[in-house]
Amino acid sequence: MDRNLTAFLAIAAEANLSDAAEKIGLTQPSLTKRLANLEEDLGGKLFERHRRGMRLTAAGRHFLARAERIEQEYRQAREEIRALAGIGLETLRVGAGPLFHLRYAAPLFARLRNRYPSLTFELVADQNAVTLPMLRDGRLDVVLGAIEPSEPDALVTAIPVAEIELAVIMAADDPMAALPVLGPRELAGFSWVAYSGATDNVPLLRRYCAEQRLKPPHIIAHSTSFAAALDLTRAFRAKLMAPLQLSDHVKTVGLVIRPTNPSISRLSTGAYVRRSSLGIAVIRQLLEDLKAVAGLGGNGRTTDRR
Secondary structure, eight states: OOHHHHHHHHHHHHSSHHHHHHHTTOOHHHHHHHHHHHHHHHTSOOEEEETTEEEEOHHHHHHHHHHHHHHHHHHHHHHHHHHHTTOOOSEEEEEEOHHIIIIIHHHHHHHHHHHOTTOEEEEEEOOHHHHHHHHHTTSOSEEEEEOOOOOOOSSEEEEEEEEEEEEEEEETTSGGGGOSSBOHHHHTTOEEEEETTSTTHHHHHHHHHHHTTOOOOEEEEEESOHHHHHHHHHHHTOEEEEEGGGHHHHHHTTEEEEOBSSOSOEEEEEEEEEGGGTTSHHHHHHHHHHHHHTTTOSTTOOEEOO
16 A cells, blocks of 8 residues: 555544554654655645644545545455465454354354464454444454444344343342343343443343333443453342343353243344455354354254355
């Protein structure tokens, strides 16, 4: 990609000349020269200096959106050409939400490792709000998680694999744990822990309570960590909403999970990938293996959507 454009993007990201120069392996004078060349070519100032570093001008903010799109297009073109040339990945970088990193990542990686013995893996366990931007800017190759409603995207495509059912986690010795299925009457009056990583969980629970003529849910704690949410659920003897397919993991921490009738919600899950990476053999194989590992699901409640 154009070196002057690379310099501009680094300065915009770091807002500091020395940090930007270090990021792309240049001396500060070389970085400043590249910025000057770009500003001369465009005919306007892109940054202004201030005490804390560099700030985009109005022209710079306008140009940034174009520059980021150019960088994305260049990255995708490079990825497509490498795929055509048969150049694979040495390291597969995957972002995954709780269901996928707790239940499906290990068997999925094992299947890929058997086929590609030299392949190494990097797993980022986090929510879509964190991992999808990393997919867009090339820091991840695949994101596994809930498929969220979105506008058509020229860069990233969502591939549904399975449907999950949201259920209720509680202490193993909770009186409600003796029931195989919870109805609206049993849900009345619960105190809840909310896993904030799944941003739609609380709205879905509130909608369910409204539809079933229950009082709004009493949420006593929020956590961005799913592991901490489980700990809080046990400590407070509260309830937590999560995919039913996590039942095996939940048991290992002294909790149980129960479905509801009617169901709180069913959500589509699967993979997000850059369109340009679909020609890469490892990516294609991951998508096939994901259907085998997650699409056949657990508890008889995951629907294969191949």
